[in-house]
Amino acid sequence: DRDETGRDAHIEITSKGSGSSRKLSGKISIPVVLERQLTLASGPPVAEGEGLVSVAFETDGRSPGGALASLRGSGAYDIGGLKLLGLSPAAFTRSLAQAKDAAGITAAFGALRGGDGLDFGKVEGSIAISNGEVSFQPFRFTSADADVEVRTVAELALGEIDANVSVAFKARPGLPVMNLSFAGQPESLTRNEDNAELAANLGVTIMRQGIDELERLQREQKRLAELEEKQRIADEARLAAYYAQRDELLLRKREIKVHAEMRVIAAERLRQLIEAERAANLEISKTEAKQRLREIRLYRRLARLSTAPAAKPRQQQPAQRQSVVVPRSVNPVQGPQILVEPEGVPVIFGPPSQ
Numbered sequence: 434d435r436d437e438t439g440r441d442a443h444i445e446i447t448s449k450g451s452g453s454s455r456k457l458s459g460k461i462s463i464p465v466v467l468e469r470q471l472t473l474a475s476g477p478p479v480a481e482g483e484g485l486v487s488v489a490f491e492t493d494g495r496s497p498g499g500a501l502a503s504l505r506g507s508g509a510y511d512i513g514g515l516k517l518l519g520l521s522p523a524a525f526t527r528s529l530a531q532a533k534d535a536a537g538i539t540a541a542f543g544a545l546r547g548g549d550g551l552d553f554g555k556v557e558g559s560i561a562i563s564n565g566e567v568s569f570q571p572f573r574f575t576s577a578d579a580d581v582e583v584r585t586v587a588e589l590a591l592g593e594i595d596a597n598v599s600v601a602f603k604a605r606p607g608l609p610v611m612n613l614s615f616a617g618q619p620e621s622l623t624r625n626e627d628n629a630e631l632a633a634n635l636g637v638t639i640m641r642q643g644i645d646e647l648e649r650l651q652r653e654q655k656r657l658a659e660l661e662e663k664q665r666i667a668d669e670a671r672l673a674a675y676y677a678q679r680d681e682l683l684l685r686k687r688e689i690k691v692h693a694e695m696r697v698i699a700a701e702r703l704r705q706l707i708e709a710e711r712a713a714n715l716e717i718s719k720t721e722a723k724q725r726l727r728e729i730r731l732y733r734r735l736a737r738l739s740t741a742p743a744a745k746p747r748q749q750q751p752a753q754r755q756s757v758v759v760p761r762s763v764n765p766v767q768g769p770q771i772l773v774e775p776e777g778v779p780v781i782f783g784p785p786s787q
Contacts (some may be wrong), residue, residue, distance in 0.1 A: 443462040445459050446459035456492070458492075459491075460489045461488050465484055465512065467479070467483070468482075473615075473623070473624060474622065477518070479518060479519070479596075480517050481514065481515070481518065483512065484512030484515075485510070486508065487509055488506055489508060491505060491506060505564065506562040508559070509558065509559050510556075510557060510560055513554075514555070519547075520545065520581075520613065521547060522576065522600065522602060523548070525545035525579075526603075526604040528543075529605075529635070530604070551581060556572040565588065565589045566587070567587040568585075569584075571584045579600050579601060580601040580603070581599070581601075594619055594622075596614065596616075598612070598614070602631070607634075608634060609631050610631075612627040613625070
């Protein structure tokens with residue numbers, strides 16, 4: 434037989450026994466195209482990949498339903514290029530890194546359901562059939578973003594499968610595992626996502642991060658306030674030092690100005706004193722010059738008297754004779770005599786020495 438893609442499907446069935454109690458055995462090798470055979474009820478496919486499922490089984494029962502309920506056997510599956518759609522841990526990690534609130538967490542889950550899906554590559558394993566239940570050996574996927582494990586069970590009597598996908602994210606340490614299940618008829622599966630615990634954990638983590646960030650901001654604000662206070666105190670100290678230095682400079686400037694004015698006043702007083710002394714000295718010099726001039730005139734007169742011929746005394750009455758009083762200090766002068774004085778002293782004519 435061939436499937437819809439043209440690939441061969443091998444089915445071998447052996448029946449033994451009577452109609453009321455019949456035993457069946459056989460081998461089935463069926464090619465699978467997951468994109469067509471596993472779809473959601475809304476239409477999109479659940480997975481991609483192509484492979485082969487082979488089982489050997491046996492059963493007994495009085496009806497087809499009873500035979501399927503007691504089916505037992507084993508087999509294997511081999512699927513290449515398996516990709517689970519609607520599950521992108523890498524996109525979830527990237528989006529969660531930017532989440533700051535509940536809306537960010539919602540956006541991260543939206544990114545998880547979108548993206549390119551999770552590429553498992555080639556997977557293979559064993560199949561166990563017991564009491565009509567087909568169990569596929571779990572297959573796993575490990576990456577830097579998450580550890581994923583897929584467990585699949587099929588109920589042949591009901592024609593349904595139940596695939597459970599457990600995802601342990603590594604975006605943050607200690608995150609709970611999220612379970613994702615696809616159940617129902619293979620071509621009308623229902624997706625169920627159990628992310629309540631994960632979402633609550635992320636919400637608490639973000640809330641703690643917000644609190645931690647708030648505390649950090651408060652500590653930073655306190656540190657900045659303390660630094661600002663220290664800076665303010667230092668600025669006030671520098672300003673006070675500046676004002677003190679300015680006042681000191683102004684005081685020194687005023688002192689310099691006062692000293693300069695005092696020097697000007699002292700210089701003016703000294704000038705006035707010198708002028709007064711000069712005027713006084715000039716008056717003294719004039720007086721001395723007049724005195725010296727009088728002395729010179731006196732000495733000249735005495736000199737003329739000493740060189741003039743003596744006049745004959747007139748005869749007078751004794752009672753009328755007048756006596757000439759010669760000053761004691763005046764000696765007879767025979768002639769003028771110049772006394773040598775030190776340089777700068779005026780020349781003085783004096784009586785001749787005895």
